[in-house]
Amino acid sequence: MADQLTAATIRADVAELLHRRPDESFDTEDLFDSGLDSVRLMTLLERWRDAGAEVSFVELAERPTVQQWVKLLVGRDE
Structure with missing residues (x-):
């Protein structure tokens, strides 16, 4: 688990790469259906x-x- 990561930072990082607002409700959307691709996923992975x-x-x-x-990175729902 990463102490420096929070649900808010994970959401903000994803929103940035998908050109979304972090306050939008997209927590349960399949991110690949929302435009995430393997290159963007690698960007997130390296950042995290x-x-x-x-x-x-x-x-x-x-x-x-x-x-x-x-859940995977922070260990709880937020």
Whole structure:
């Protein structure tokens, strides 16, 4: 788990790459259906690894929603 990551930072990072507002309700949307691609996913992965996350590309790709990523990276729903 990464101490520096929060649900808000995860949501903001995803919103930035998908050209969305972080306050929009998109936590349960399939991010691949919303325009996320493998290059953007790698960008997020590297950003979150730099913040201390220990997560793989496959773990994120298999759970393509903000809600699931928060559980995976932060360890709780927010």
